Amino acid sequence: MTGSKQAFRGLAEEARICAGCGSCRSVCPVYAEIGWESAAPRGKITLGKKIFAGGKEDFLSEPYINRVFQCTLCARCAEVCPARIDTRELWQKMRQAITARGRAPAVFEQMAKNIESNKNISANTNDGRLDWADDLDDPDCIEALESNAVGYFVGCVASFYPMVAEIPLSFVSIMEKNGIKVTVLGEKEWCCGFPLLGAGRNGEALSLAEHNAAKIKELGIKTLVTTCPSCYHTFKHHYPKVLGKHLDFELVHAAQYLSWLIQEERIDWSEYEELDQVVTYHDPCDLGRNSGIYDAPRNILENIPGVTLVEMEHNRENALCCGGGGNLQAVDASLTAAIAERRIEEALNTGATILISACQQCVQVLTDAARRKKAPIQVMDINQLLWMGWE
Amino acid sequence: MLDQIKQDFGPRYTESYFERQFYTRDLAYIPNFLVSLVAKPLPEMVVRPVNAEEVSRIVTFASKNKTAVTPRAGGSTAVGGCVPANGGVVIDLNGLKGVVELNLDQEKVTVLPATTWAELDSYLRQQGYCVCSYPSSINAATVGGWLSGGGYGMGSIRFGPMVEQVSSLEVVLPSGEIKRLNRTTDPPLQWFAGSEGTLGIITQVEMKIRPIPESMGHYLIAAENSKALLQAARECVSELPDIIHNMHFNSKLLNDSLKRKGLTEEKLGDYHSLAIDLEEKNSSGLDETEDFLQKIVSKYGLAFMDQEIAMEEWETRFQSLKIMRVYPCLLGAEVLLPVASFHRYVEQVEALGRRAGVKMLTYGHVVSREGAVVMTLYPSDERQTWRYLCDTSLMREIYSIGRRLDAIPYLTGFWNTPYVKDIHSRKKLRELKRRKNLLDPGDIMNSGKVYRPPLLLQPNLYHLGMKTLGLVRRIWPKGVESHDRQ
Ligand SMILES: Cc1cc2nc3c(=O)[nH]c(=O)nc-3n(C[C@H](O)[C@H](O)[C@H](O)COP(=O)(O)OP(=O)(O)OC[C@H]3O[C@@H](n4cnc5c(N)ncnc54)[C@H](O)[C@@H]3O)c2cc1C
Numbered sequence: 001m002t003g004s005k006q007a008f009r010g011l012a013e014e015a016r017i018c019a020g021c022g023s024c025r026s027v028c029p030v031y032a033e034i035g036w037e038s039a040a041p042r043g044k045i046t047l048g049k050k051i052f053a054g055g056k057e058d059f060l061s062e063p064y065i066n067r068v069f070q071c072t073l074c075a076r077c078a079e080v081c082p083a084r085i086d087t088r089e090l091w092q093k094m095r096q097a098i099t100a101r102g103r104a105p106a107v108f109e110q111m112a113k114n115i116e117s118n119k120n121i122s123a124n125t126n127d128g129r130l131d132w133a134d135d136l137d138d139p140d141c142i143e144a145l146e147s148n149a150v151g152y153f154v155g156c157v158a159s160f161y162p163m164v165a166e167i168p169l170s171f172v173s174i175m176e177k178n179g180i181k182v183t184v185l186g187e188k189e190w191c192c193g194f195p196l197l198g199a200g201r202n203g204e205a206l207s208l209a210e211h212n213a214a215k216i217k218e219l220g221i222k223t224l225v226t227t228c229p230s231c232y233h234t235f236k237h238h239y240p241k242v243l244g245k246h247l248d249f250e251l252v253h254a255a256q257y258l259s260w261l262i263q264e265e266r267i268d269w270s271e272y273e274e275l276d277q278v279v280t281y282h283d284p285c286d287l288g289r290n291s292g293i294y295d296a297p298r299n300i301l302e303n304i305p306g307v308t309l310v311e312m313e314h315n316r317e318n319a320l321c322c323g324g325g326g327n328l329q330a331v332d333a334s335l336t337a338a339i340a341e342r343r344i345e346e347a348l349n350t351g352a353t354i355l356i357s358a359c360q361q362c363v364q365v366l367t368d369a370a371r372r373k374k375a376p377i378q379v380m381d382i383n384q385l386l387w388m389g390w391e
Numbered sequence: 392m393l394d395q396i397k398q399d400f401g402p403r404y405t406e407s408y409f410e411r412q413f414y415t416r417d418l419a420y421i422p423n424f425l426v427s428l429v430a431k432p433l434p435e436m437v438v439r440p441v442n443a444e445e446v447s448r449i450v451t452f453a454s455k456n457k458t459a460v461t462p463r464a465g466g467s468t469a470v471g472g473c474v475p476a477n478g479g480v481v482i483d484l485n486g487l488k489g490v491v492e493l494n495l496d497q498e499k500v501t502v503l504p505a506t507t508w509a510e511l512d513s514y515l516r517q518q519g520y521c522v523c524s525y526p527s528s529i530n531a532a533t534v535g536g537w538l539s540g541g542g543y544g545m546g547s548i549r550f551g552p553m554v555e556q557v558s559s560l561e562v563v564l565p566s567g568e569i570k571r572l573n574r575t576t577d578p579p580l581q582w583f584a585g586s587e588g589t590l591g592i593i594t595q596v597e598m599k600i601r602p603i604p605e606s607m608g609h610y611l612i613a614a615e616n617s618k619a620l621l622q623a624a625r626e627c628v629s630e631l632p633d634i635i636h637n638m639h640f641n642s643k644l645l646n647d648s649l650k651r652k653g654l655t656e657e658k659l660g661d662y663h664s665l666a667i668d669l670e671e672k673n674s675s676g677l678d679e680t681e682d683f684l685q686k687i688v689s690k691y692g693l694a695f696m697d698q699e700i701a702m703e704e705w706e707t708r709f710q711s712l713k714i715m716r717v718y719p720c721l722l723g724a725e726v727l728l729p730v731a732s733f734h735r736y737v738e739q740v741e742a743l744g745r746r747a748g749v750k751m752l753t754y755g756h757v758v759s760r761e762g763a764v765v766m767t768l769y770p771s772d773e774r775q776t777w778r779y780l781c782d783t784s785l786m787r788e789i790y791s792i793g794r795r796l797d798a799i800p801y802l803t804g805f806w807n808t809p810y811v812k813d814i815h816s817r818k819k820l821r822e823l824k825r826r827k828n829l830l831d832p833g834d835i836m837n838s839g840k841v842y843r844p845p846l847l848l849q850p851n852l853y854h855l856g857m858k859t860l861g862l863v864r865r866i867w868p869k870g871v872e873s874h875d876r877q
Contacts, residue, residue: 016719019418019712022467023530026507035403035439035486037413037466046413054774063409080509080530082712084654313517 008086011093012053017083018045024077024087029321030070030328033338038067041077041087048094065103068094070335073198073326074285079317088290091326095200107330108199116204119190122160126187129154132165133172133184141176142184149181150257151221151249153212153235155228156191157360163367164360166380167227170387171254177390178267182225188215192231197238198327209239217248227254227383229287229359230325236291253287255358255382259296262303272389274306279385280352281309282343282366283319284359297358297382304386310350320346322357324365340369348375358382396438396452403439403486411437414461414481418469419806420720420773422780429847430471430805430839431478434461441486443561443569443594450592450835451567453480459838460565462588464505467531468540469723470804472587476839484535487594490514499558501597504535520600523550527709527756535593538584541727541801545637545708547758548628549670553598554584561595565831569594582826587804588837590830604670607636608677610684611701612693613662617642619691620663621734626687627667628730629760634680637668637708638757640765642737644744645752648717656700663737664696666704711754711766718770721752722782724789725766725801728755732796733763739792740767747785747864764801777867784861787854808844809853 008014024041025031031040038044047064050056068091075088098104111121119126132154133139142152158168175182190212193205212235216224224247226232232253240246252260261267281301287293294316301309314320323329323339343366347355355370355377357363367379397404405411415432426432435458440446453460459479466473475481484505492501495518502511508525511534515521524546526532537544542553550556559573560580572580583590614620624638643663650660667684671677688695695701707713715721728736737753744751755765767789771782790800790810799814800807807814815823824842827834839845844853 013719017715019715019721020416020466021418021528021531021712022465023528023709026465026510026530035483036405036410036437037483038410040413043413046416061409063407080709082528082530082710083715084710084713313513318513 008089011048011090011097014085014090015045015049015053017085018042018049019083020046021082023080023082027076027080029072029074029076029323029339029342030335032342033335034070038063039070044068044094045090052094052097060098060101060103065098065105068098069105069331070328071326072285072321072323072328072339074321075289076318076321079289092197092200095198096202097200099200104200105331108201108327111195111199111330112201112204115191115196115208119208120156120160121191121195122156124160126190129159129187129189130184132159132162132168135165135169136172138176142172142182149183149221150175151216151219151224152182152184153189153192153224153226153228153231154184155226155231155360157364158227159189161360161364164364164381166384167360167363170381170383171225171227173390174258174383174387178261180261180266183219183221185212185215185219192234193238194230194234195327197234205238206242209242213239213243213248221249223250223252223257225252225254225257227358227360227381229253229284229291230361233286233291253291253293253296253358255287255297255300256293258382258386259299262300269305272305275304275385275389276306277354277385278308278310278352279354279356280312280347280350281315282312282322282347282355282357282362283316284357284362285319285321285325287358288319289317297356300382300386301356305389307385310352312346312350314346322362322365324361329365336365337369337372340365341373344369344373344375344377347377353377354385355379356382356385392452392455396449399448400438400440400445403441404436406436414463414483415474417466417471417474419471421806422776425780429845430474430476432474432476433478434475434481435478437481437483439483439486443487443563446482446484446487446563446592446594447567447569449480449482450563450565453835454565454567454833457833458835460835461837462539462592464533464536465507465528465531467528467536468802468804469806470802471806472540472802472804472837472840473536474805476805476845479835482592484533484592491595493518495520498600499597500600501595502534504593504596505533507531507533508537515600516603519603521603522546523556523599523601524553527711529709534596534598538593538596539586539588541764542584543727543758543762543764544756547756548632548635548638548760550599551759552584554581556599557584557596558599559597560593562591562593564591565833565836578826578830587802587841589827589841591836604636604672606671606674606677608669608671608681609698609701609705610667610669611696611704612665612667612684612688613659613696614665614691614693615643615662617663617737618734620665620693621730621737623687623691623693624665624733624757625730627684628757630683631669631680632760634669634671634676635667636670637666639666639704639708640664640733640753640755640757640763642741642753644741644750645714645754648750648752649714652717654713654716656696656703659696659700664704666701666708668705714752714768718768720771720773720779721768722771722786723766723768724786724793725764726790726793726798727801728763728765728793728796728798729761730757730763732798733765736765736792736796736798739796740789743785743788743792744769747788749782749785751789765798781860781864781867784857784864787857788861803841805840808840809848809850811841811843812850
C-alpha cells in the first residue's frame with residue numbers, strides 16, 4: 001500500500017514539503033471557528049517554514065504561538081493532505097520547538113507541576129485514583145489481582161472528574177456482570193503522559209511511560225484495557241518509541257474489548273432490557289483517525305438490543321472533532337466550546353436522541369455543549385449505554 | 392465610512408499585520424524582493440463577510456474610495472489571482488459556505504460560493520446525489536473559485552467545463568449592486584466563468600447535480616512509449632465521452648520519481664501511465680467497455696496494470712502533491728493543450744529537461760475530446776534564491792513549447808499576464824476588456840490581473856528578463872542534488 005502516511009522527516013523538511021494548497025483549511029475545526037488564514041493549518045506551516053526551516057526567529061510572535069496551540073491535534077488535516085504530511089506529528093514538533101525556546105503558554109506550567117507532584121493532571125493527590133470505585137456495588141471487585149484478570153488503565157480524567165465517573169463504573173460493572181475479572185493499578189497508575197506530549201514537553205513524559213510500563217509488568221497484566229482513547233494512543237504509538245521496545249502486554253481500547261466479547265458470545269444478554277433508542281456515534285479522534293478503530297464501537301452499538309445507529313454526515317475518518325483534544329481546552333476553552341457546539345448540531349441533524357462516544361473527554365465537552373445549547377440530546381460513553389440495559 | 396465598515400464587521404475585519412501577511416501569497420513562491428518590484432501583495436485590510444449584503448457593503452465602500460478589491464476563497468491556485476496586485480482590501484469569502492437549496496426533482500443545488508467541492512459532494516451523497524465534475528483540489532477549491540477559473544477537472548469529459556452546469560448566479564457587481572444572472576440576462580452568467588474575480592463577486596451558484604453513478608470501473612494502462620499511450624487516450628475519449636469520468640496521464644519520469652520514495656507501486660516506475668475511470672448505469676455496461684479497452688490496449692501495444700494498482704491510483708487521485716515528498720521545491724507550468732499534441736508536448740518538454748539538466752515531470756487530465764489540462768513540474772531549491780530565479784526561466788520555455796503546439800497557459804491571474812495575448816485572440820481580448828470597462832470602469836475588482844501585465848511584466852521586458860535568467864542558469868553551478876538531474 002503506497003497511499004498511507006509517510007515517515008516523518010523532521011519539522012523543517014516537512015514544513016518545506018507543504019505547498020500551501022489549503023486542503024487542510026476547509027476541514028480544520030479551529031479554522032472553522034476563527035476564520036483567519038493564520039488559524040488554518042497551512043497558515044501555521046507557512047510561518048513555521050520561515051521560523052523552523054528558515055531560522056527567522058523574529059516571526060515567532062505571541063499571536064503565532066497562540067495559533068500553534070489553538071489546535072485539537074484531531075489530524076483531519078493529515079487525513080486530507082495531498083502531500084501526505086503527518087501534520088499531527090508536525091504540530092507536536094512545533095510545540096516542542098516552542099517549548100524548548102521557553103515560549104509555550106503559561107497554563108502548561110501548572111499542568112506539568114500537577115503531573116510532577118501528583119502524577120495526575122488534577123490538583124488531587126494520586127491516592128484518590130480509585131474514589132470513583134466507591135460507587136461500585138462491590139468496590140473490592142477491582143482490587144484483587146488474579147492471574148487471568150484484565151488490567152484496566154482508568155486514566156486521569158475518568159479517575160478524578162466526577163462528571164465522567166460513570167464511565168469506569170459502567171465498564172467495570174459490565175465486566176463483573178459477565179464474569180470477567182478486572183484489576184486496576186490504583187495509585188500506582190500515573191498519568192500516561194498524553195497531556196505533556198500535547199504541550200510539547202516530551203522529556204517530562206518519559207518517566208511516566210517508564211513507570212507505567214514497569215508497574216503493568218510487575219502486576220503480570222497480559223491484557224490492558226483503556227476507556228480513554230488518548231491513553232490508548234499514547235501507549236500504542238508513543239510508549240514503544242520512547243521505551244525502545246514493544247509493549248509487554250496486549251493493549252486494547254474498551255470498545256475493541258467489548259466488541260470482541262460480543263463476537264465471542266461471552267456477553268450474557270439474558271437479563272438485558274431492550275433499550276429502544278436511536279443513537280449516533282461520535283468517533284473520538286485518538287481512537288478513530290489516529291488509531292484506526294472505527295468498526296469496534298459500531299459493532300457494539302449494532303448488537304445492543306433495541307439500539308438503532310444512525311450516522312452523522314461526518315463520520316469515521318471524516319468525523320468532526322469534539323474540540324476537547326490537544327490541550328485546547330486549557331488554552332482556549334471558548335474555542336473548545338464552539339467546536340463542540342458544531343458537533344452537537346450535526347448530531348441533532350440525525351434525529352438521534354443519544355450521542356455516543358468512546359472517550360471521557362469527548363463526553364465531557366459534548367455534554368457541556370449540549371447543555372449550553374439546550375439540545376434535546378443526551379451524551380454518553382459507549383460503556384454507559386451498554387450498561388443501561390442491565391442497570 | 393471605514394469606521395462604519397469596521398463597526399459592522401467587528402472581529403471579521405482586520406488591519407493587523409500578523410493576519411494580513413497570510414493573504415500575500417498563494418501556492419506560488421516568489422521571493423519578496425521580486426514581488427515588491429511588480430505588485431503590492433499586502434492588503435491594507437481583510438474582511439470576512441458572511442452574506443451577499445455584507446459583500447456588497449464592502450465593495451460599495453471600495454468603489455467609492457477607488458480601493459482595489461481582491462476576492463479570495465480557497466487560495467489554491469499558483470498564478471496570484473487571489474493575491475492583491477495593488478494592496479487594498481482582500482475579501483475573504485470563506486464565510487459564505489453551505490447549501491442554500493436542494494431541488495432533487497430538477498436535479499439542482501444552490502450553493503454559497505466558498506463551499507468546497509468536497510463539502511458539496513459529501514452533502515449531496517447523503518441524499519444519493521453527487522456533483523457532476525470537480526477539480527482534483529477537491530478539498531481546497533471552492534465552487535466560486537473553480538467557476539471563476541478554468542472549471543476543468545474530473546467529470547469534464549462528460550459534463551463540460553463547470554459553466555455548462557450552472558443555471559443561475561447571484562453576483563455583487565463592482566458598483567455594489569447585487570444581481571441575479573442567468574444565461575440571457577444582461578450581463579449573462581457566462582461572463583463570470585473564467586473571469587478570475589475581475590468582474591464581480593459570485594455569491595451564489597445554482598447548478599446541476601446528478602444521481603450517484605451505479606457502478607464504476609477503474610483501469611490503469613501502462614506503456615513505455617508515451618506516443619502510443621496518448622494516442623490510445625485520444626481514441627478512448629472520442630469513443631467513450633459519455634462514460635469516462637476521469638482520464639489521467641502520468642509521465643514515466645514522474646512515476647519513476649514517485650517510485651524511488653515508495654510513493655507509487657514499484658512496477659509503475661518504469662512506465663508512462665494512463666488512469667481511466669468509467670461510470671456506467673450498470674455493471675453489464677462496463678463489460679462492453681472493457682472489451683473496447685482490451686482492443687485499444689492490444690492495438691497500441693499497451694498493458695493493463697493490476698486491478699489493485701488501478702484502485703490505488705483512483706483512491707489517491709487527489710494526492711498529486713505527494714511528489715513534493717520527493718522534491719520539496721517544485722516550479723511548474725500548466726497548460727490547456729490539444730489532446731492531439733499531448734505526446735509531442737511530453738516529448739519536447741522532456742527534451743528541454745535533458746538539455747537543461749533537470750527532470751521534467753508531467754501529468755495531466757484529458758478534459759474533453761479535444762483538450763487536456765497538463766502540468767509540468769521540475770525541481771528547484773527556494774533556499775538558493777538566485778538559482779531559483781534562474782530556474783524560473785524554464786517556465787517560459789515550457790510555455791513556448793506549449794505555444795508551438797497550440798497550448799495556452801491554463802489560468803492568467805497575475806503571473807501569467809505576460810502571456811495574455813497568447814491566451815486570448817485579439818478579438819476575444821477586446822471583448823473581455825469591453826466587459827471589464829462596462830462593469831468595472833473604476834478597475835477596482837481584482838485590478839492588475841488578467842487583461843494586461845504590469846509594466847515590468849510587459850512581454851518584451853519579461854521575455855528578455857527570462858532569457859537572461861536562462862543564460863545565467865546555463866553557466867550557474869548546479870544547484871539541486873545530482874540525482875534530480877537527468
Ligand atoms: C493539488 C491541486 C490540484 C488542482 N486541480 C485542479 C483541477 O483539476 N482543475 C482546476 O481548474 N484547477 C485545479 N487546481 C487549481 C485550483 O485549486 C482551482 O483552480 C480552484 O478551483 C481554485 O479555487 P479557489 O477556491 O482556491 O480559488 P482562489 O484561489 O481563492 O481564487 C481563484 C480566482 O478566483 C477568484 N475568486 C474566487 N472566488 C471567487 C468568487 N466567489 N467570486 C469571484 N471571484 C472569485 C479569485 O479572485 C482568483 O482570481 C488544483 C490545485 C491544486 C493545488
